[in-house]
Amino acid sequence: MRRILLDNVAAGMKIAKPLFAADGKILLNAGLELKDSYVKRLKEMDVSFIYIEDDLTADIEVADVVSDKIRMEAVSTAKSIMDNVKVGKRVDASQAKKTANSLVDELCSNQGVLVNFIDMRTKSDYLFSHSVNVCILSIMTGISRGYDELRLRDLGVGALLHDIGKISLDPNLLNKNERLTEQELEEIRKHCQYGFETLRKNPEINLVSAHCAFQHHERYDGTGYPRGLVGDEIHEYGQIVALADVYDALTTDVSYRNAVPVYEALAIITSGVGKYFAPEIVTSFTSNIAVYPIGTVVRLSNNEIGVVVDITKEAIHKPVVRMIADAKKNRISGIVEIDLSKNSRLYIADVMER
Numbered sequence: 181m182r183r184i185l186l187d188n189v190a191a192g193m194k195i196a197k198p199l200f201a202a203d204g205k206i207l208l209n210a211g212l213e214l215k216d217s218y219v220k221r222l223k224e225m226d227v228s229f230i231y232i233e234d235d236l237t238a239d240i241e242v243a244d245v246v247s248d249k250i251r252m253e254a255v256s257t258a259k260s261i262m263d264n265v266k267v268g269k270r271v272d273a274s275q276a277k278k279t280a281n282s283l284v285d286e287l288c289s290n291q292g293v294l295v296n297f298i299d300m301r302t303k304s305d306y307l308f309s310h311s312v313n314v315c316i317l318s319i320m321t322g323i324s325r326g327y328d329e330l331r332l333r334d335l336g337v338g339a340l341l342h343d344i345g346k347i348s349l350d351p352n353l354l355n356k357n358e359r360l361t362e363q364e365l366e367e368i369r370k371h372c373q374y375g376f377e378t379l380r381k382n383p384e385i386n387l388v389s390a391h392c393a394f395q396h397h398e399r400y401d402g403t404g405y406p407r408g409l410v411g412d413e414i415h416e417y418g419q420i421v422a423l424a425d426v427y428d429a430l431t432t433d434v435s436y437r438n439a440v441p442v443y444e445a446l447a448i449i450t451s452g453v454g455k456y457f458a459p460e461i462v463t464s465f466t467s468n469i470a471v472y473p474i475g476t477v478v479r480l481s482n483n484e485i486g487v488v489v490d491i492t493k494e495a496i497h498k499p500v501v502r503m504i505a506d507a508k509k510n511r512i513s514g515i516v517e518i519d520l521s522k523n524s525r526l527y528i529a530d531v532m533e534r
């Protein structure tokens with residue numbers, strides 16, 4: 181399979197990964213051949229890219245850190261918890277714990293697997309899929325830091341519900357496309373406090389999980405909000421969720437800018453080490469992310485074009501690339517693969533499909 185921008189998608193292409201709605205229903209299934217009407221529908225839903233099958237990459241299977249099924253169950257649980265809070269009900273802690281537990285189980289049994297998929301989503305379910313992504317990324321970071329299952333679960337619950345305070349904000353403010361005034365920004369920043377209050381009064385939710393909501397916009401150097409905490413004053417869970425939150429936001433299309441490729445998001449994060457993020461948290465976090473995810477089309481330093489087909493934790497910047505075209509843009513016939521970890525002359529110069 182190969183990742184392709186929606187602008188380049190055409191009728192006749194075959195979908196390689198299912199696209200789900202926030203309620204867990206499949207919008208487009210894997211194996212389906214696209215028609216013009218589907219392409220139009222994808223554009224209406226603001227999907228920015230999809231995975232397609234083609235002859236060259238048909239044999240490439242990508243192991244994701246969690247299965248589509250578990251991911252979608254988590255997204256629909258996040259939605260139902262937040263929908264309940266919206267109508268004044270309390271947070272269903274047992275649902276949140278169940279979801280965190282199933283993600284912890286899945287991630288613990290898939291250790292060694294890198295985050296390879298940039299998950300496909302529609303803009304309307306952003307809050308829920310963002311919550312689940314932050315949860316997955318946070319738990320993975322916790323695993324890298326040697327947390328036991330109990331700590332992973334508390335971290336997971338906090339990460340899943342870190343933005344729950346947004347439910348208390350005016351939806352018009354949250355969805356506003358124009359530049360926000362200082363007063364509006366001030367209002368949005370209150371979601372940390374709102375989320376903390378919502379979670380704190382629930383006796384079934386551990387206080388450290390509530391602090392993830394309170395602290396996920398704090399920054400290592402004290403420039404964050406709401407309290408401007410510095411360094412170790414920020415709970416480690418809060419630091420992890422903050423980093424996962426930034427990473428997921430960067431790699432997602434939002435109203436005011438397009439998603440940046442993974443390698444660029446990682447470069448932005450690395451430039452904030454010691455400033456916005458603690459070095460050891462960044463190290464644990466980045467050890468789980470495929471800098472050039474499988475399915476990404478890349479240009480090598482010799483100008484040849486290929487698609488990333490394999491990557492390991494040992495050589496995170498140097499994947500195996502299957503060649504598509506030579507430097508003169510002639511299609512390469514047959515399967516030619518270059519393992520960049522074994523080739524010291526070549527490196528990835530650019531990512532082609534953004």
Ligand SMILES: [Fe+2]
Nearest residue numbers: 342343396397
């Ligand atoms: Fe937030």
